[in-house]
Amino acid sequence: MQAVVYRGKGEICMEDRPLPQLEKDTDAIVRVTLTAICTSDLHIKNGSVPRAVPGTILGHEFVGVVEETGQKVKSVHAGQRVAVNVETFCGECFFCKRGFVNNCQDENGGWALGCRIDGGQTEYVRVPFADQALTPIPDQVTDEQALFTGDLLSTGYWAAKIGEIRQGDTVLVLGAGPAGLCAMMCAALYRPARIVAADIDRSRLEFARKQGLADEFVDPSEVSLTEALREWTQGRGADVVIAAMYEEEQILPLPEMYGKNLIFKTGGVDACNCREILELTARGKLKGECLITHRAPLADAMEIYRLFENKEEGIIKAALTP
Ligand SMILES: [Zn+2]
Numbered sequence: 001m002q003a004v005v006y007r008g009k010g011e012i013c014m015e016d017r018p019l020p021q022l023e024k025d026t027d028a029i030v031r032v033t034l035t036a037i038c039t040s041d042l043h044i045k046n047g048s049v050p051r052a053v054p055g056t057i058l059g060h061e062f063v064g065v066v067e068e069t070g071q072k073v074k075s076v077h078a079g080q081r082v083a084v085n086v087e088t089f090c091g092e093c094f095f096c097k098r099g100f101v102n103n104c105q106d107e108n109g110g111w112a113l114g115c116r117i118d119g120g121q122t123e124y125v126r127v128p129f130a131d132q133a134l135t136p137i138p139d140q141v142t143d144e145q146a147l148f149t150g151d152l153l154s155t156g157y158w159a160a161k162i163g164e165i166r167q168g169d170t171v172l173v174l175g176a177g178p179a180g181l182c183a184m185m186c187a188a189l190y191r192p193a194r195i196v197a198a199d200i201d202r203s204r205l206e207f208a209r210k211q212g213l214a215d216e217f218v219d220p221s222e223v224s225l226t227e228a229l230r231e232w233t234q235g236r237g238a239d240v241v242i243a244a245m246y247e248e249e250q251i252l253p254l255p256e257m258y259g260k261n262l263i264f265k266t267g268g269v270d271a272c273n274c275r276e277i278l279e280l281t282a283r284g285k286l287k288g289e290c291l292i293t294h295r296a297p298l299a300d301a302m303e304i305y306r307l308f309e310n311k312e313e314g315i316i317k318a319a320l321t322p
């Protein structure tokens with residue numbers, strides 16, 4: 001089967017790989033029907049994910065059909081269409097039991113697929129802990145609609161959830177890339193008064209506007225974000241701010257935060273709300289497929305990587321068909 005493989009810092013390529021086999025009785029083999037490239041794949045390629053193992057097939061955002069299941073797998077069966085979580089998790093350790101599946105203590109726990117073990121930019125994948133990692137896709141939801149369930153939408157859903165957005169709030173989302181756009185989509189579920197999209201890339205703000213994902217659009221390189229927010233909120237500023245990952249240390253003004261009772265939360269997504277996300281998709285409340293700007297066969301993955309890395313042709317997300 002053809003596969004996109006991480007060769008080591010700065011290098012990815014298409015390779016021919018043997019079909020994966022079940023290794024544990026909690027595994028499933030999934031035939032990939034649609035797969036995507038994530039910004040995290042670029043982080044791996046560029047060497048900023050130290051735990052990524054060279055020789056691994058990339059890809060942690062995909063949907064498919066269950067081909068085969070191990071003896072102990074109960075929640076899915078062969079022939080079923082499934083969305084795959086970015087995180088595989090045991091469901092039994094201290095962290096899993098509390099919903100912190102990103103910190104699952106199993107060696108295959110947390111983000112392993114397409115990072116430490118072979119992932120989904122290929123034709124078939126062995127998925128560990130299939131009962132937790134796979135969620136059946138409702139009949140009325142298409143593969144494109146379900147594609148981002150396990151990673152991007154999970155991230156947006158989780159960010160909006162831990163943001164504790166209340167009806168009538170003003171929510172600021174810093175960054176209108178794929179994760180930011182999903183955060184806006186999920187923030188809207190809480191019926192805030194307004195969602196403000198901020199990005200220095202005007203084309204991304206325009207994309208968010210066209211898709212109706214935010215109410216206000218600010219390029220902070222041109223206008224003061226602080227002043228704009230104060231204007232919309234009788235001077236108080238945003239009630240909830242959702243920001244993307246930081247790669248360097250930041251300084252927080254704790255004395256000021258103390259006075260305002262501000263709460264600061266961080267974390268990697270705990271991708272265990274896939275069922276809810278698919279239900280919301282089936283009801284038309286989430287529309288992840290609107291992020292797909294490019295469609296191509298998996299064989300063209302290298303060219304799509306190039307477009308994605310250079311942000312050419314207005315690419316937001318590509319859907320690749322094996
Ligand atoms: Zn990702």
Ligand SMILES: [Zn+2]
Pocket residue numbers: 089090091092093094095096097103104105106109
């Ligand atoms: Zn666990």
